[in-house]
Amino acid sequence: MLRAVSAVEYRFKLAQNPKVFRISDEAFALNTASGDIDRESKALRAMEMTAKTQNHIESAGLVEARDPEIDSPIYRREGFEGIVEFGEMDKKLGEALRIAREEHGLTRPELVPLVGLTPQVYGRYERGEAKLHVTRLVHLGELLDFSPLDLIFAAAPHLWGTSENEAKNRYRLMKHIEKLPAEKTKLLLEIVESFLALQPSGEAKDPDHK
Helix, strand or coil, rough: CCCCHHHHHHHHHHCCCCCCCCCCCHHHCCHHCCCCCCCCHHHHHHHHHHHHHHHHHHCEEEEEEEEEEEEEEEEEEEECCCCCHHHHHHHHHHHHHHHHHHHHHCCCCHHHHHHCCCCHHHHHHCCCCCCHHHCCCCHHHHHHHHCCCHHHHCCHHHHHHHCHHHHHHHHHHHHHHHHHCCHHHHHHHHHHHHHHCCCCHHHHHHHCCC
């Protein structure tokens, strides 16, 4: 069990090692049973979280954004055409789903008995009016024989690289690998892992990206 300490004791520990600005879980385990939660300790905790969050924002290349679906500001990674709103991504997911269905020559009424939905409800997914939860996406992938990554790439290709060229190449490679026989997949994995082991750290991911 963590030992409850006071803010005074924490400040004393901090004074002993001022270069390490970190509030340990032990230091923050105040005596909540008596309601003695020191406001200063809470503020210090918030400052620590802010510093960690800021570091993550910078390292992940995130920018502050607004989306009609969310009241508060959020952080996103810019796509190749700027920030794409969630609603627009829903439409791209739905369009990719429609294409996957049509590639199997199925109409909506022919597919929906396998999904457990009415044509009207299922149609909302293809129109981007309803959000595809992961479990629903996996189920549809089972029914229409596609990888959930196919739909995600259609909606957010920037997750595959820092340029359109890099993203397309990675996606094409992924699709080729999916078609390889098991023994060749194992051989390719060994080759790729050997290549990565020899790759200098910090090497540019995409020579066409500036």
